[in-house]
Amino acid sequence: MQRSIATVSLSGTLAEKLAAVQAAGFDGVEIFENDLVYFDGSPADVRRMAADLGLDIVLFQPFRDFEGVSAAQLARNLDRIKRKFDVMHALGTDRILVCSSVAADTIADDGLLVDQLGVLAEAARQAGVVAAYEALAWGRVVKRYGHAWKLVNAVNSPHLGLALDSFHTLSLDDSPDGIADIPGDRIAFVQIADAPKLVMDVLEWSRHYRSFPGQGDFDLARFTARVIESGYTGPLSLEIFNDGFRAAPTALTAADGHRSLLYLEDLTRARLAQEGRAPAASQPLFAPPAPPAHVGFQFIEFAVDAQAAATVGEWLGRMRFRLAGRHRSKDVTLFQHGAASIVLNAERDSFADAFFQQHGLSLCASAFRVDDANVAFERAAGFGYAPFSGRVGPNERVLPSVKAPDGSLEYFVDEAPDTPTLYESDFVLTDIDGPTEVGPLTGIDHVCLALPADALDTWILFFKTAFGFEAERSWLVPDPYGLMRSRAVRSADGSVRIALNASVDRHTAVAESLDRYHGTGLNHVAFRTDDIVKTVAAFAADGVPFLRIPANYYDDLAARYALPDELIDTLSAHHLLYDRDEHGGEFLHAYTELVDNRFSLEIVERRGGYDGYGAANAAVRLAAQAQRRK
Structure with missing residues (x-):
């Protein structure tokens, strides 16, 4: 499925946002109106920028407070949205997000709402676009997707569809199960956001504490599974209002966003399989290798120089660790106590040396014991984490590894039966300190x-x-x-x-x-x-x-x-x-x-x-x- 993100989710200028979106691996983008307003160029320029990057502009948003108004105000709203249709044509997109009204004087009359949304649909038809109607969780009259769908269905126009947003559904503890019964071709757009469970005003919660899938507490896989069941084949798009994201490096945030969508697709695919269902061929979901069934600490590794190695070695000695071995080709020592293994890496002109120069005595790597190191590595690399390859001596083990967010390394280690262990292949093992004796x-x-x-x-x-x-x-x-x-x-x-x-x-x-x-x-x-x-x-x-x-x-x-x-x-x-x-x-x-x-x-x-x-x-x-x- 097409993966998209709203420009409001990122820091920086519009040009910086689009470049980061493309670099992260997205193929679609929502243009938030303020980003366009503050851009020193025309909508056509934005269209060309996105096209040059291989990005589809999948939505223009938002349009607020259209329905539930007087006849005079409706005429003004209609003129206002027709102007936005012109902007959409210049941007090269055919979808606009229309949020349910939050105005204090919104008229609570479903018959009136249907009539006025019908006017919107007719204007959209004439312009050759689609209006995606979204129930805001704090909407004055319409705040649940079921109510919004009732109105959209009553209008019965291909130019008015339903917009779904996981936050607006799950923040109200509204069950997403009814989404599966909505025809997928009537769902015009789907936005995704996670969030921590908080007890606070829902508007403030939405505007400041949204997060990427996997970073909050919502059951997003259930929500997305129901979307897939409906037959929807459009984009899954992240819309994240988050104060931290607005200040964070644009490229890093965009990369996290893309990973989070992949993660959600994987969870959704697993949820559907658990329920005896499967996405259609037109709804491909990311399918990485399964995570390791068993994970354990193999060792943790410190970047040291000679002085730091002596300091840490003295501490470990007092804690009854034994010097278990020295690396065959590098200035690396292995200390062990019970099942705990500590590696001190003082090799010059190495990754650890560069890490020490930047951070001093520090944890530069961790190694995790898994069932299949290559499969575990393929999963991590599939989510876009950078692989690392270091110098390997004759007959030494090649350890698949990726870089963690701070640039340290995460190694994957497996041990096959009837073959030398990692420590046997890479270290000259010794018992010079004797076995552990007290308080293991x-x-x-x-x-x-x-x-x-x-x-x-x-x-x-x-x-x-x-x-x-x-x-x-x-x-x-x-x-x-x-x-x-x-x-x-x-x-x-x-x-x-x-x-x-x-x-x-x-x-x-x-x-x-x-x-x-x-x-x-x-x-x-x-x-x-x-x-x-x-x-x-x-x-x-x-x-x-x-x-x-x-x-x-x-x-x-x-x-x-x-x-x-x-x-x-x-x-x-x-x-x-x-x-x-x-x-x-x-x-x-x-x-x-x-x-x-x-x-x-x-x-x-x-x-x-x-x-x-x-x-x-x-x-x-x-x-x-x-x-x-x-």
Whole structure:
């Protein structure tokens, strides 16, 4: 199906928007009236610009407050829209979006509305165009698509069709199922927008908080599946009003938009298949390889120089990691503890070296264990993520990889039976430090990244599209110097969890991380253990400095959860944080001091099926870290 986006969804000039739309892979575009009004050229110039880029102008919008008016006002409205028809002819488009009236004096009389929309349809017929009538969620009289369809159907003209917008339907909790019963050829246009679930005025919600598919909370696949069932074969077009998008780089936003439509098509195709249905041949939907059924952390990789490698290596040694191997052809070392693997890359004139020059000691890559690395790579590349190829020595493994939104790498690794493992093929393995002895870490529990405020939704979309991860609910975390927004993504079975933190405030921990890294950076890595008290005690004895938690926290903890004094004493003695969920699951965790003033290492123990991240303790942890920074 044709993929389109409204120019209002992007920042920049009209010329910049059109170029970004084409570069992102769209083949259609909606021209928003203000973009045309502010353009220093004629509508015919816009038509030529779009044609040169291979873009169809699929809609001109919006036209407001046509119907439900007095006879005198109708005459004025008719003159006004005929002028817009002339603009449409110059633009080379045959569709105009007509929004249901929001005027306070709109006349609530369906008979009158049908008559006046009939006048609109006749004017459109004479002009050789189609008016797409849309029910705004805040319309004065018409606010649901079912009502709009009743009026359009009564007019019964091929020059008046129904416009559907997922936001206007789903923001009102209006079931989209009735869309399937509308003849597809009577649906003149379909606009798509996601949004977070918010309790607020629907107009403000629409004007500021729309997002691309996959970035919000709406069940868009259900909506789009019903559109496909109707037989509609026209464009699917993004119309996103979002304050962040209006300030974000045009090309990056357009690329995210195109990926989000591909993602929605994939979800829609899967939804139809689940329901025993399939799109017609005239309704082709994007069909990438399925996301990996099983995903796990293979290793995380730090960009280092000699000094940073020594610093991190010392920390890892105190946490009972063993130096497990050295790379066969590169200045790369492998540390392991239980199932947790850490790679330190100090290779000169490499990707990691360039990453270190830009960001300093930082997380430059993550490797994910999947069933089939090539298939996982093909899925990510199909969504437009840039592939990466580095130098590979003789008999070393080629790891398919793509670049994440911050330019770091995401590797895909699979292991075939009866063949050397990645570590056996690429490293000279050694046991010079001996095996892990005390308080074993069982693996990496999660990774937490600090992001620029306008990058959070991009990262959510990245993990959903490339990996098929699920996004958890977002929450606000109080920092001593502002607020942080946090949202996590995870694999279906929770084997991989990645927490994403962002903040618009200039002095929060996230903001300071962004300054240190000159961009996105690692906030902390969390390692799992089955006995956190024993593990933390052993690590502390070996010189690992843990973040000190105020005594007042433990007094409050005892009051909140009625914990035994003995447990409170144990938590306090080891500076352990504690959380409990509504099902009785428990989460015990401790943070180290910052490594090189950049990131911390967290030890966690999950009990009784606890599935969160200890969000209730984020404020005290951030306050303790802020105090240490003073």
